[in-house]
Amino acid sequence: MDSLNGHLPDSGVKPPRSIRRRSRWLAAGATAGALALVLGACGGSTPAANKSPSGTSGAKPTTSGNSGAAHLAGLYGTLPKVGTPTTGGTITVGQLKTSTPTYIMPITPAALASVYTTYDFINLMNQPIYWSPQGATVQIDNSLSIANQPVYSNGNKTVTITIKPWKWSNGTPVTAANVVEFIDVLKAAVKGKNNAANFSNYTPGFFPDNVKSATASGQTLTLQLTKAYNPGYFTNDQLDLVYAMPPQWAVSSAGGKQLPYTNPADAKAIYNYLNSQAKNVSTFATNPLWKISDGPMVLQSFNPTTGAYTMTPNPDFSGPQKARYSVLSVETFTSNQTVFNALQAGTLDIGPVGFSNLPEVSRISGSYNVYGMPDFGFEGMFFNFADKTGHFNSIISQLYIRQALAHLVDQAGYVRGIFKGAAAQGYGPIPSLPKSPYAPANATTNPYPYSTSAAASLLSSHGWSVKPGGQTVCKNAGSGANQCGAGIPAGTPLAWNEDYGNSPTVLGQQTIAFASAAKQVGIEISLKSNTFNNLIAQDNDPSAPTYINKWAMVNFGGFTNSLYPTTQSLFNLGGTYNLGFYNSPTANTLIKNSVSGANPTAVSNEASYLTSNLPVLFLPNPDLIWAVSKKVGGPANGFLNMTQYTWTPQDWYLLK
Amino acid sequence: MTIYIIKRLIAALIVVIGVTMITFGLLHVIASSPGRAVLGLRATPQAVAAFNSTHGYDKPIYIQYIRYVGQLVQGNLGYSYKEGQSVAALIKENLLRSAYLSGAAITLAILLSFPVGIWQAYKRNSISDYTVTAVAFTLYSMPSFFLGLLLIDFLALRLGWFPVEAAQQTNILAVIANIHAMFLPIITLTAVQMAAYSRYMRSSALDNLAQDYIRLARAKGLSERAVLARHLFRNSSLAMITLIGLSIPALLAGNLITESLFNYPGLGFLFFTALQNEDYPVLLAITLMGAIAVVIGNLIADIAITVADPRVRL
Structure with missing residues (x-):
């Protein structure tokens, strides 16, 4: 996720x-x-x-x-x-x-x-049992991991993990029981109403909810899952959340006796104590x-x-x-x-x-x-597929419109001018850089290279009267192949708003450059900057329906992929942070396959589709x-x- | 005098209450749902709602304000979810360092600007007066961050005489002892303050030099040194009392830039970080502190002037 x-x-x-x-x-x-601008201005100037x-x-x-x-x-x-x-x-x-x-x-x-x-x-001080990445290659580094690679059985519903003979700093061995301790305490932490936020990586229904039981025998950990998962997904996206906890942590007070964490009530007491100490x-x-x-x-x-x-x-x-x-x-x-x-x-x-x-x-x-x-992630300008203002929901649901907009993103220019070369072009949810086992074939070449004429051509061929520098409007309404599309009445202008984060400046620079290019084909985009917190609290919050018709596009930055770069919860229908209410039956199926199917290339297939289907307007990925x-x-x-x-x-x- | 002070305190209380209402209202407009900002985008709507409910952010704004004031009365300035500490603890950790920086700067500025101002008045319209005036105007018109940048660039990076950052120690005594590291931030604040004070002092001294009591003192045969030190200095300083009183809260604002520039952990640094993190409880508390500092600064200036000038009766 x-x-x-x-x-x-x-x-x-x-x-x-x-x-x-x-x-x-x-x-x-x-x-x-x-x-920063003022300070930066005082420095030298060398490319x-x-x-x-x-x-x-x-x-x-x-x-x-x-x-x-x-x-x-x-x-x-x-x-x-x-x-x-x-x-x-x-x-x-x-x-x-x-x-x-x-x-x-x-x-x-x-x-x-x-x-x-x-x-x-x-x-x-406390390593996850699976360490990643391996340098700039996005995969588990087995030599740095506490556990050996998991073995899946029982139709991918049972996971067996061998813990290596590592030691705690007090000389005692790291055992499978230490991992069970972590899982049990974590389960206690997130259990109950209003406790989901106790674990930042928690999504209801996923880890640790999807672990029916965790048992230890020496160095062997066995997890029984609630359902079958794609091994790639479970290993790279769920097991990378797993740690070992030292037995000395299984207490509910300073110097208290060690409690049996397998008992949920004791596990809760342990969590409450650890949490109180961990934030001090x-x-x-x-x-x-x-x-x-x-x-x-x-x-x-x-x-x-x-x-x-x-x-x-x-x-x-x-x-x-x-x-x-x-x-x-x-x-x-x-x-x-x-x-x-x-x-x-x-x-x-x-x-x-x-x-x-x-x-x-x-x-x-x-x-x-x-x-x-x-x-390892992607940057993008997000669309609000639910915004009915000016028929934007109907407009943006048209793939050719999104393709035309993608043609207006001058990625090479942004990398060169805005990022001073310290960025890589990005065309989809899985970038070609850094290297990963999952990048699809279409991640390496821009499927929609910068071209205002290509954008204008796409619009013209779909019934829009393109007026460069003016206002492009729908001339030929209807849902035919050469018409604007369903739900777009004749005379509808291509005009909407876009919010962008007020810091760092590169967000605004990219957004303004994009809006300028859009104007060249008669698309009027009204820009407004806002703080990140306001963007996520208002514009992008599916739980804030008051704002649902108040934003059409937003550029707050991007997402970092997990080790297994499925867009589960991001681009699937009902996803926890499907910000723009993107809904593609094909994407839903592909995402489901990535998570629950057995195909090891499922996530690449998912990314390939999303790269061409443009749930967001992809932007260059800046360097760290x-x-x-x-x-x-x-x-x-x-x-x-x-x-x-x-x-x-x-x-x-x-x-x- | 006592009644006057009581009246002023009551007025001050009203001002502070007004400030709390305005700042609280503004921050509520900016961040009406802190739960989303605190928990992040990935939090479920239920988790956000639970957070807002637990902390009372789902209540009407006037209820939240009453609760906030109630907490203030009990000395509770709130909790920083970003820092994971109470705001009071954060302020306590940083206050002494900021007070030292401001205090050292303002003291140095006073010690230097008073004699410079008097000397300029005494040597008015001379080349030295013009030279000092030019320097003072340059410094006075220069933002503290720009002066600080210049000092860092020349004295720290090019010449290597001083470190680029201020003292990083936690213990205030260690900070005070680290004069080498504190030199640049203190000088940055001092220079700007001194430029302003010396101009006011010069102006005040010029006025007083034309007064009859100065002529009388000279006619009585007092030495020029005695005239300047006993009569001119004391009377010219009266005008500065109000200015200095009002400068105290202004230094808090100056600290924000200077502490950030010199990487000095103080209240300004805390405020700067809170701005970056949109840490509203901290912003609210420090803004309130600024308002209280303004009120107290005014009050102290008024009282001080009555003590210093027997002609003033409250």
């Missing part, structure tokens, strides 16, 4: 694989934007983009130095060296204040899960609960005021690589500009680079490797850009996965 994301580096924020909301870079309101002819980012996809890594398609800039590691020292990383972690337990409530860094923070930021570093880690790091200090923290390597980490340095220090910054100042001053080893700083990136290129890659000091090195995957909003800091080291 997809989720709203935050693709852009301006945010530094993006929720993880399953509930990724469009980042706080959107919510970094007008003040931040204005300040930084490495852009390929196709408009995708990264013409110089290299790993510098003695990496031996293969050239990587779509990479912006240059990866850090592999080099020769040293032991000891401190690596400092910058994070934005808007994305500091405020929770420390894997059952993260929706209210505290809007930033991906919360998950990164948690995952360093002032005890993050001192609470003994959080000292038990199966991840690569252990928390040493946490500043509740700034969200800055330090970690040290977990000496008992069972993964393939323990961290070589002594301290990981994560420092907090007000904005991308203050991060960039610190990078210029050389006081940070690793930090995000915002788009506003790309023109002056040459200021740091002597000391830092700057690189980026789009994350990082600067890494040339004093820091590591294997390519240790840095590439940062472009996918995931950290494996155990891979980093200071170079000799």
